[in-house]
Amino acid sequence: MTEPLDRRAFLAATGAAAAALATTAGAPAQSDAGAVFLSTWDFGAEANRRAAEVFAAGGSLLDAIEKGVNVVEDDPNVTSVGYGGLPNSEGEVELDAGIMDGTSHRAGSICNLHKIKNPISVARLLMEKTLHTTMAGDGALRFAIEMGFTPQQLLTPKSLTEWLKWKNTPNHSTFWIDREHHDTIGMLGADGKGKVAAGCSTSGLAWKLPGRVADSPLVGCGYYADDAAGAASATGNGDVMANYCTSFFIVNRMAGGAHPQEACNDLMRFMARTAPQLHEDMYCVIAIAANGEIGAASMNSKQPLQYALWKNGSGSIHTAPPFLG
Numbered sequence: 001m002t003e004p005l006d007r008r009a010f011l012a013a014t015g016a017a018a019a020a021l022a023t024t025a026g027a028p029a030q031s032d033a034g035a036v037f038l039s040t041w042d043f044g045a046e047a048n049r050r051a052a053e054v055f056a057a058g059g060s061l062l063d064a065i066e067k068g069v070n071v072v073e074d075d076p077n078v079t080s081v082g083y084g085g086l087p088n089s090e091g092e093v094e095l096d097a098g099i100m101d102g103t104s105h106r107a108g109s110i111c112n113l114h115k116i117k118n119p120i121s122v123a124r125l126l127m128e129k130t131l132h133t134t135m136a137g138d139g140a141l142r143f144a145i146e147m148g149f150t151p152q153q154l155l156t157p158k159s160l161t162e163w164l165k166w167k168n169t170p171n172h173s174t175f176w177i178d179r180e181h182h183d184t185i186g187m188l189g190a191d192g193k194g195k196v197a198a199g200c201s202t203s204g205l206a207w208k209l210p211g212r213v214a215d216s217p218l219v220g221c222g223y224y225a226d227d228a229a230g231a232a233s234a235t236g237n238g239d240v241m242a243n244y245c246t247s248f249f250i251v252n253r254m255a256g257g258a259h260p261q262e263a264c265n266d267l268m269r270f271m272a273r274t275a276p277q278l279h280e281d282m283y284c285v286i287a288i289a290a291n292g293e294i295g296a297a298s299m300n301s302k303q304p305l306q307y308a309l310w311k312n313g314s315g316s317i318h319t320a321p322p323f324l325g
Contacts, residue, residue: 035055038287039185040187043078045317048310049310061190069185076156080203080206086159086203087207089209096111098199098217099120099198100199101127101197102198102227109126122147183236188288190289196227214241221238221242226251231247232260233247236284237281265323281299282299283300284305299322306320
């Protein structure tokens with residue numbers, strides 16, 4: 001398969017802007033002003049634009065979420081998702097992803113997938129072709145191959161060089177203290193007609209122990225969607241965030257009448273009671289209501305959350321203000 005051209009390198013890890021910044025993205029030839037897409041990090045802008053194109057061309061909300069996430073999974077410059085993702089401690093790229101339909105409450109979850117660069121697409125087929133919700137490891141790989149995916153090397157020269165540098169550094173940092181490479185593409189969509197969907201994809205924490213699974217592919221943790229309330233996704237230290245069922249917590253708050261921003265802030269308050277390294281690590285969330293209203297929050301001002309928004313036919317990038325209690 002021909003790889004896409006390189007796009008902008010991921011800049012959010014070094015961004016420290018305190019205020020929202022806006023950059024207008026080119027709109028697709030046709031757009032549906034009622035559709036809203038919300039994604040984590042600045043690379044989500046391209047994901048949103050692709051999702052809007054797919055939706056405007058007649059695709060479903062799930063089509064839009066899947067194809068939007070594929071853009072980031074395919075990008076070799078994004079070292080925390082899909083192709084080119086930084087590997088585990090043994091040099092193997094392990095991918096996690098999940099997708100959920102807010103109408104049917106069906107979800108597909110793929111964990112520890114090797115050699116297949118689009119786990120969000122495998123997760124969707126699992127949701128639609130089987131009665132299962134989650135598959136992992138070798139079984140997930142065999143399922144992907146049966147569904148027509150072609151195994152390939154997911155290490156790029158860049159990610160291989162990074163791994164070798166880490167591996168050959170005396171007293172190199174280990175999985176429990178290295179926090180530089182663990183971002184996720186979380187993507188939410190609302191079609192303007194009462195339907196929502198959510199998706200999430202990641203290569204996980206760089207140099208992680210083989211087999212490690214965090215929040216990203218887990219229903220209710222890395223993502224959750226319910227037409228009656230809205231959808232949410234999380235990014236950051238997934239080993240901690242999985243313990244708080246972050247996305248379900250947020251959607252449950254919205255089901256009780258909370259605005260998406262209020263629901264995100266409520267999650268931050270909930271975590272603040274017991275979350276370790278509260279203001280030193282990354283805990284970030286996004287949320288969208290069925291009417292297109294959004295929310296976003298980050299616990300740590302040292303690692304602000306950039307998020308991409310597509311609304312009214314155009315795209316913009318913003319920085320969520322840190323949660324201050």
